[in-house]
Amino acid sequence: MVKRLLVRGLLNGLAALLLLLTAVAPASADFALPPLPYGPEALEPAIDATTMTIHHDRHHAAYVANLNAQIQAHPELKTLSLEALQGRISQFPEAVRNNGGGHWNHSQFWAVMAPPGQGGAPSASLQQAIEADFGSLEGMQEQFNKVAAARFGSGWAWLIRRPDGQLAITSTANQDNPLMDQPEVEQGTPLLGLDLWEHAYYLHYQNRRPDYIAAWWELVNWSEVNRRFAATGDAPVKG
Numbered sequence: 001m002v003k004r005l006l007v008r009g010l011l012n013g014l015a016a017l018l019l020l021l022t023a024v025a026p027a028s029a030d031f032a033l034p035p036l037p038y039g040p041e042a043l044e045p046a047i048d049a050t051t052m053t054i055h056h057d058r059h060h061a062a063y064v065a066n067l068n069a070q071i072q073a074h075p076e077l078k079t080l081s082l083e084a085l086q087g088r089i090s091q092f093p094e095a096v097r098n099n100g101g102g103h104w105n106h107s108q109f110w111a112v113m114a115p116p117g118q119g120g121a122p123s124a125s126l127q128q129a130i131e132a133d134f135g136s137l138e139g140m141q142e143q144f145n146k147v148a149a150a151r152f153g154s155g156w157a158w159l160i161r162r163p164d165g166q167l168a169i170t171s172t173a174n175q176d177n178p179l180m181d182q183p184e185v186e187q188g189t190p191l192l193g194l195d196l197w198e199h200a201y202y203l204h205y206q207n208r209r210p211d212y213i214a215a216w217w218e219l220v221n222w223s224e225v226n227r228r229f230a231a232t233g234d235a236p237v238k239g
């Protein structure tokens with residue numbers, strides 16, 4: 001009898017606690033950390049499992065949590081998709097720029113990588129655009145590697161499609177990206193972005209950023225890059 005009363009009391013207490021938590025917790029439509037589309041070990045040997053786990057579960061998770069922490073002060077964040085936010089980032093303070101950018105950048109980063117041998121190849125139309133703007137795939141990669149190696153400090157290297165239809169290689173500082181309406185950002189549609197922060201490679205490569213960049217090409221998920229290119233209108237724009 002006493003035991004049953006105890007259990008009932010405990011259950012009532014739990015129910016009250018749950019109600020209280022629901023009342024104080026932020027509404028459910030906050031920004032969310034997407035799961036990795038593969039296991040943390042799937043990108044080895046180019047990127048080791050420990051780096052992937054820390055990068056996704058701690059770094060990316062922190063960007064999401066810190067972005068959500070801004071919602072109370074900036075409730076309009078609730079009305080914007082993560083992608084739409086990038087194009088209006090200038091209307092928000094630095095914390096939204098850094099963490100909103102960090103969330104978008106990493107979400108694309110996981111998506112544009114695939115286990116070695118599973119990333120496919122550029123589509124015929126992407127290949128054609130790459131050849132038109134860089135001479136060859138190797139020419140594009142060479143320019144990308146150069147820009148990525150030259151980024152001082154932390155940031156990202158990008159293959160973008162400019163509003164005029166041309167492909168270009170760019171780089172952004174910190175967690176900025178080519179969707180942002182910031183004067184120092186060259187705007188365009190990001191097709192492929194590489195994380196150049198030391199947290200992305202330091203455990204395995206230490207200061208050898210060029211080795212990380214070279215190994216990373218083995219992981220590019222061309223199927224996803226093709227999809228992003230097709231979404232921009234696909235066919236090369238004639239001048």
Ligand code: MN
Nearest residue numbers: 059195197200
């Ligand atoms: Mn990162």
